[in-house]
Amino acid sequence: MKMDYINNYIEKNLSEKRKRHIYAVKDTALKLASLYGVDLEKAEIAALFHDMFREISLHEMNEYVKQFNLGSKYLNNRNLAHGKVAAVIMTKDYGITDEDILNAVSYHTTGRLNMSQLEKIIYLADAIEPNREYPGVEELRKAAFVNLDQACILSLSRTIDYVKSQNLFLDEDTVEARDYLKRLKI
Template sequence: MIHKIEQKLKEMLDEKRYIHSKNVLKAAIELGKNFNFDLEKIKIAALLHDCAKNLRDDELLIKAYKYGIIVDEIQKIQPFLLHGPVGAYLSKFEFGIDDEDIFNAIYYHTTGRKDMTIFEEIIYLADFISIDRNFEGVEEIRKKAFENFEEALLMSCNSTLTYVINRNLPIHPLTIEFRNWLLMKGGK
C-alpha cells in the first residue's frame, strides 16, 4: 500500500514536495511512536497530507466545488488553504483510502481546528517540524515536540499566526479556534 502511494505521489508532486512528504512521514512515525497509534495509518496520512499541494489555485477551487467542499471567504482569496480539504478527498477517491482519521488529518493539517484528535495533531505537527523546514524557531519546536507535545502544538500554531500576521494576510477562523482550544485544554 505505502509503495503504491509513493509511486503515485511521485507523479502528482514536484520533487521538493515529494521529499517534504517523505520527511513528514519520518517525523510522523517518530511522533506516533509516543502514542501507540497504528503506524501504517500514520504513514498513509503523512505521505498524502500534501497530495493536492501542487495544484494551481483555480484547480483547487474547481476540485473543492466538485467535492462539495464549502469554500469560505478566506479560502476564496487564499485558495492554497484548500490543499488540505481537496487532498483529503483525493486520498479517498484517487488513492482509495476510506478512513476517517486519515481523511480528517489531511483535511485539517494546515489550519488545525478545535477538538482535533491526537492522530490529527500528529500529522499537523509532523508537517510543521519536518526536517526540511528551516524557519526561525523550528528547532525549538522540534525539540519541544518530544518533550511536551501540547506545548509544541501551541508553539507551532503561534508561529503560523505570526507568519500570517507579518504578511498582512487574513487568519483562517479554524486556526484561531484551534489556538483557543489548545489554550483552554492546557497547552500553556
C-alpha cells in the same frame, strides 16, 4: 491500501522538493507516532497524502473546491484548499474512510478544535520536518518530542502571529485549535 501505489503517484506527479518534504514529514510523523502510541500505518498514510495535491494548478484546485462544495474561502487559496481536496479524493478515489486519517490530512495546515493525537502529529510533522528552516523551528522540534499539546500551542500561536503580521486570511480553525488546547492546559 497499497503503499506502493501512493508512492508511485508521488514519484510520478510531484517535484523533487515536494517529494523530499512529503517523505520527511512521513519519517517525522512515524517517530512522533511511535513516541505517542499512535497507529503507525495511519500516520504513514496521512503523511503521504497530506501534500499530494499541493502542486496542482490554481485553476484545477478551484475546480475541485467548486466540485466538492468546499466553500468560497478555499477559492484562490491553494495553501488552505490542498488538504481539503486531498481528503475528499482519498475517500472518492482511494476508498479511505477512516475519519482520523481524513481529518489529519484535511486540517494539517490549520489545525482544528479538539484534534486527535494523529491530527496533532501530522500538523507538527509538517511544521518540523528536517528540511524546514525558519526562526524558532529548533525550539518547536524539541517541544514536539516532549509534549505534543504544548508544541501544538506553540506552533499554532506562531502561525497566528505570522498570518496576522502578513495581513493574510486567518482561518478560524487555527485560532479555535490554539484556544482549545490552551483551555485544556489551564
